[in-house]
Amino acid sequence: MSELPKNRTRLRPERVAAAVLPRRFTAIMPHDSMRWRMVMAVNMAQKRAKKAQRRKQLATLAKREDAIYNSLPARVARAAQAPIRHCCVNEGLFDIGLGTLLLTRGQASPYNAALFLLDTLALGVKDVMFRTLESAQVEQYMAMADAGGTMVPIAPSEARKLLRELVAWSKTHGFAPHREFAALEKFFGDVNADDSDAVFQFGRDGQPVLIGELDPDLDPDVEWELADEEPDTKLVDQSGSSRRGDAG
Structure with a gap:
């Protein structure tokens, strides 16, 4: 190997790195191989994590789109055509x-x-x-x-x-x-x-009427009119006595 001319000096590796590598790598010298490998490993791990996160996001989006497509409103809208x-x-x-x-x-x-x-x-x-x-x-x-x-x-x-x-x-x-x-x-x-x-005419004379079959304990021949003054349903028979039941 020929020697350099006396009027030229050999460039140190860190100066070469600073000239040709991106700025984010200039703090790491090529001769520091262990640290260099650690940084590269971290970078690769971060890239893999980002790709995995992106795949997960795409899978979630696909499931969401499938759920919307198969939902009742969507199926009804398609069938209505x-x-x-x-x-x-x-x-x-x-x-x-x-x-x-x-x-x-x-x-x-x-x-x-x-x-x-x-x-x-x-x-x-x-x-x-x-x-x-x-x-x-x-x-x-x-x-x-x-x-x-x-x-x-x-x-x-x-x-x-x-x-x-x-x-x-x-x-x-x-x-x-x-x-x-x-x-x-x-x-x-x-x-x-x-x-x-x-x-259309609903109810009896415009008023709601609950048929006895609403409550299996009621006499099927008795009609129970809804007294809607109270929030929980109160069933009142024709004689004026009352009992509570489930309105549905």
């Missing part, structure tokens, strides 16, 4: 006070079906269900529902108006609809309730 196939209600709904409203949508079987269990005497919309039904299952369900009165077609606008007015009326007497009613009511899609001029 299909054409209406059935819209039926029990013919004796207002005579008996209990019945079911069925709405199905779909191009062909199987259909998406919304079912609303109604109490027109007091409780309003007691229950709701959202199911996928084959044609045979729809017919079978309608046959079973005939026990509460023959299932007859009803205009979708009239059906939606019935649900909305029943819920509004029952709320004024302290009975909230089923917790999933608001989401499932959107299954009617762009059906306009105002297109119907139907008029």
